Amino acid sequence: MSHQVMISTSGSVLLPPEAISNLCSNLIPLATLLTPNIPEAQHLLLYYTNPGVLPTAAFPIDNINSMADVVDLAKRLQEKCSSAVLVKGGHLPFLSDGSVARRQKGKAFVMDVLALSNGTVKIFSSPYIDSNNTHGTGCSLASAIACNIGFSQPLPTAVSNARDYISGAIAASYPLGKGSGPINHVHNIYRRPYSKGRFFDYLINHPRVAKIWNDYVNHDFVKKIANGTLSTENFVWYLKQDYLFLIHFVRAKALLTYKGTTMSKINECSTNLSGAIRESALHVRYCAELIPGLTEQDLESTPEAPATTAYTRYILDIGHSGDIAALMVSLISCSVGYQVAAKNREKEDSSVRTSEGNPFWKWIEEYASDKYAEETQVQRDVLEKLAEGFGVTQVEELVEIFRKVTEMERNFFSAAVEAKIP
């Protein structure tokens, strides 16, 4: 790949005649594609027609009066040299009726003409962009075409994609310095704000989330479960509401399973679903131990608290309106948060075990267990795999979903501590 500017945008001939002669005799025969602008194409055509009389000034562009003239120029130059020719018409905008725009007003499109060595011609047109930031456009176009050829794209595709890239780079440019500014080469490059495998950590450490997450996993409610100071009434209130929560949590996991479009994702989501059903059975047993005679039907007929309705229906709506990633993020704060909350309590000196008379300790044991850790790890692994492909907008949306469900988890615990049982 080589890019040599022969005549500048302002019309100066930048190469002496001997250099042009050398270019035409030695370099161009080796080229796959020439990318002259209109004056350069005219200059080269003249050399090939009559090498003795090369002018020292550029041709005036105003002898090109139509799209057909540009096509003709490209075809004639291509016939003279062996390589393909892309005549760049960036400095010759057209009006929407296809005539040459001689004034700024009404400039509608620009066109480049590709004349291939098999005699066919391809015209590329694109909307005219009014911008001074076009410095390096020609070099960048030639480089982009060369890269696309390197990606095994056929020449017309390579040119078309390179033109799209350059249009985007001009449209996204910033006016830097004085005069013509540079085009923006990185206009379609993005940075994900987390490393591979660290999306969940990114979520919990996000400035909008960190405090809420900490309030949730170190909530007074969990501390009172761990040190046995929660009232049995409040624990039962929680177990009943959490049972109602689990009904919809399990429904959401069924919806998640539906959204898994490969058998491995379906399998992982369904394992997760089974885990949540088992968790709900555990709640029935806890309740029956604390209030002898309490049945599953009693649990199901408990009136749903506002915190329970808000949280569960929010998750289900995410499930209906969003994709598998959104639903997974809406579910994972609960799953992993319970694990972290229980694990944190295991380490605390103030914790009171079952053997020391804490009737609630088995709740801690359940969520700090290796079995539960395995289940949450499967969910985290699926999410981290998905996160390798997230786009920037998606990441922002997922942070907001995670923030909101984490807040609702915290509020759910608060409601459980504060519930006034008659």
Added chain:
Amino acid sequence: MSHQVMISTSGSVLLPPEAISNLCSNLIPLATLLTPNIPEAQHLLLYYTNPGVLPTAAFPIDNINSMADVVDLAKRLQEKCSSAVLVKGGHLPFLSDGSVARRQKGKAFVMDVLALSNGTVKIFSSPYIDSNNTHGTGCSLASAIACNIGFSQPLPTAVSNARDYISGAIAASYPLGKGSGPINHVHNIYRRPYSKGRFFDYLINHPRVAKIWNDYVNHDFVKKIANGTLSTENFVWYLKQDYLFLIHFVRAKALLTYKGTTMSKINECSTNLSGAIRESALHVRYCAELIPGLTEQDLESTPEAPATTAYTRYILDIGHSGDIAALMVSLISCSVGYQVAAKNREKEDSSVRTSEGNPFWKWIEEYASDKYAEETQVQRDVLEKLAEGFGVTQVEELVEIFRKVTEMERNFFSAAVEAKIP
């Protein structure tokens, strides 16, 4: 930001004593944060304690025997100099039980210790990564911390995020050249394969799509409508099946409207929905003109052809399992394809107008109309806006959805041409 390697990974002291003296007297007092490795921290601490006796070789790292020793080192050095200190323990991996790993086997984690000038200490640990590609790790960490400080992150957050970035860069490195390879600085950078506003063009020009798209928008079925050579029976067959198609197409647009989570998206999707309902009314009128007496009920009771069932239920499943972008992509091949197909026929010499006796020409007029163009433009604009935030995996999935629906559009037209009406 300045990063000066004082003692290399291999243990060589890279700065002469005078330079270290200068560093400590003149440069360090200006620093926000020092980021020494363990031998460098020991060396600096010795200078501050007794400037006269600086050794020329590095301290052996094996006098550090526990995590507490590293914490102690960081705190002592921080007390001597005014800036915060991050002692980097990358060369001192620990076993999972928290003891120093003296052999390769069992290396579990590494830790860095941040001692802040307010006397608090923060420990960062991360899994040990077995890699030789750690060239430039220290420089990159210091630069990343400086950048994060530039983003107004508090020092502990800046350090934590920089460590995540560096871990990701080591994990994603390639072994280049000989010896320690470089870390991969661009591990969380990705490129969208289209420029802003060009996502739809990217879809139709995609190598997996281009031919199918061309077969669809220039299908014999549409050419026969345009030149009036289609049999009335086949046109009626198409109108009936397309009426059945529109029922589910409208349902899918209702689902799309549900998935719009801002009032402006909801409004745009709903306009689109109204357009599709009006389109279905047009079908009833066409049919009634061609087969006098045919009613809407007759249309609804037409048996659904397999091509109709396949296409409509595929779209609805995308709607249920995917997000708004996936559903929009599954709908737009139909909307824009009809417009392109009709517009292409308007330009053709072989086309036969209504005034020239073509009873089907109004179909072309409808889809080539300005009103229809406006409706498709709204959809394209919404999609292009969404496309600015797509991730790489998402783009791949959307291409496949678009390919599949375009193929089903083509098959639907083929079924209409080939239908044998008894």
